[in-house]
Amino acid sequence: MTATVLITGAGSGIGLATARAVVARGAQAILWDVSRPALNAARAELGEAARTAVVDVSDAGAVASADLAGVTHLVNNAGILGQKVAWTGLDAEHLKAIFDVNVIGLMLVTQAFAQARMAHPTAAIVNMSSIAGENGGGPGFAAYGASKGAIMALTRAMARDFAPDIRVNALAPGIIDTPIQDTILTAPDARDRVAEGIPMARMGTADEVARAADWLLFDAPYVTGEIIRIAGGRR
Known part of the structure; x- marks a missing residue:
């Protein structure tokens, strides 16, 4: 049976990389995002293996009316960092x-x-948390850290409630080189200074997170309720 993976926040970054990974495996992908131009570009890249829809996941009506026909797997990747406060x-x-x-x-x-x-x-769900859910997030991002900690708790509850039919796990990326970093690391030496604080001495890539998501979706039949760090050794 062909798998169909719904990926939220799939217009760029980790979401788009995950779409590439599941399509390469032979699955169909449904991409949701709030940006139509980003979805159009993703659709042009992925071709017939993907279909797209502009959906704001925080809008209950939009989610309820969206087409989920044939969906077998889910990646809850949509998220926002918010302003530094x-x-x-x-x-x-x-x-x-x-x-x-x-x-x-x-x-x-x-x-x-x-x-x-x-x-x-x-059948499986992968939720995108963050190591900020454990360490509280950087200065000024307490709300983001709290939201990612909530995702960790929800993941464990969902894994228990959906077993044995649907496995549920979460990834906790560290600092990943995605477009969102361009809005944070604006100083000329910011990326070098960040790398100094990571044991692997570099930021991660979206593809590295996507490979972990793909594994949890399809190749981890006895793994559920886990939070897996993808952070290069950073805590």
């Missing part, structure tokens, strides 16, 4: 904006998937 300036509105996408969005998509999914012998 000092702890003294953190407010409920900022926290809610992060959680609406990173946590509530994951919940809505997972519920829709669980209701619509096609049976498949390797």
